[in-house]
Amino acid sequence: MKGEGETHDIVIIGGGICGLATALALHRKGFKSLVLERSDELRTTGGAISIFMNGWYALDQLGVGEELRSKAILIKEIRDAWLFKEEAKVTPCSKEGLHCLKRSDLVETLAATLPAESIRFSCRVVAMEVDPITSFPIIHASDGLIIKAKILVGCDGSNSVVAKKLGLKSPKISPICEARGFTNYPNGHSFGDQFLHLWGNNFLLGRVPVNDKLVFWFVDHKFNQRDIEAREDPKLIRELTSERLQGSPKDVIDMITNCETDTLTLTRIRYRAPWHILFGKMQKGTTTLAGDSLHVMDPSIGQGGSAAIEDAVVLARCLGRELQPHQIAACGCRELKRKAEAAINKYVRERRVRIMSLSMRAFLIGSMSATSSWVKRMVFGVLLVLMSGKNSHGHAHFDCGHL
Ligand SMILES: Cc1cc2nc3c(=O)[nH]c(=O)nc-3n(C[C@H](O)[C@H](O)[C@H](O)COP(=O)(O)OP(=O)(O)OC[C@H]3O[C@@H](n4cnc5c(N)ncnc54)[C@H](O)[C@@H]3O)c2cc1C
Structure with a gap:
């Protein structure tokens, strides 16, 4: 069907953690979606990923938490040691729910739970435009395929084509x-x-x-x-x-x-600078972003993946509140556009504060380790304490709510 058009209700660009979690969240709400992934198969590079309590709350909503928890052990303490120093600091962390999960386990479980043919591999999106008649997105793949979507979610990682289209600056x-x-x-x-x-x-x-x-x-x-x-x-x-x-x-x-x-x-x-998240455009009509394409962050707080799964749950919930799955096909263009835009608007409003706070923490910790200036380290450290208070893992005790 190269060079010809296809039409799908919801298209997700990128089949990483976020794209798969978004497709699964939508599937749980009864929505059909298509994931376009440029690789030939599931990408499992990067070894393992720390998942804290907030990530598990979200994975439980997707119905895969229990299965995944059984694949990794619960970490009970964090030991901070310094080279050439005797003393070490041990912090108990059983309550943080921290497990280190193989990325392959996470990605394969998400993909295996999706209906057949939810993912189209070897499909690299190169451009997007807005249909002048319907105002819905049109997607162009590198092999000439054109796909019309009613709702488009960019989960295409830190070098996102969709984020660029929305006018977000490139990550630093x-x-x-x-x-x-x-x-x-x-x-x-x-x-x-x-x-x-x-x-x-x-x-x-x-x-x-x-x-x-x-x-x-x-x-x-x-x-x-x-x-x-x-x-x-x-x-x-x-x-x-x-x-x-x-x-x-x-x-x-x-x-x-x-x-x-x-x-x-x-x-x-x-990383995307926290101020770009605060002021950046996260929605254009029925197109939005989730995961690293929206909020790639320094991995120091181990939250990028969990935040991406939270995005998936919140986005599917917001869509489910505004739209019934059958309405996507049945509604007229205008009504569908109005409802989908309203849902995405709610998603953006709900997520902005959360991802801004995570990105700011990650930014401060990342900046502390990247600078050799003691003065800067102190300033970043003070800001971090002001933000986090006594509980440096407070960000893990966040529940993104029901699907
Ligand atoms: C060193 C490091 C350590 C980390 N450690 C942790 C951790 O411990 N805990 C944690 O929660 N997070 C961690 N993260 C963050 C976490 O890996 C990411 O937040 C998470 O993988 C984001 O998933 P994503 O699906 O949004 O993006 P990605 O994983 O980047 O997936 C994007 C997908 O989109 C596809 N794609 C891209 N462009 C296109 C296109 N044009 N067309 C079609 N497909 C496309 C890609 O092939 C890819 O499969 C870490 C990150 C790094 C760099």
């Missing part, structure tokens, strides 16, 4: 990058249910067990010239990471040395 690139990988311990590891943060002079290491044999780790550091080459070469990522961690305890060095090289990735951190 942080000087920090993150190496990530898994290490398998066939006889079991000895790290229990503890999340370790090891702070070095030039790095932050995170080590978090997924289950009793598998550990996920990440190392944040300033991006440099050698990292450009390493992005294409997992063995070089391992070599550079080991070099960077010199002087760390033996179990940390062994973890890097024995990691699974095919799981290694090196990612530049991107």
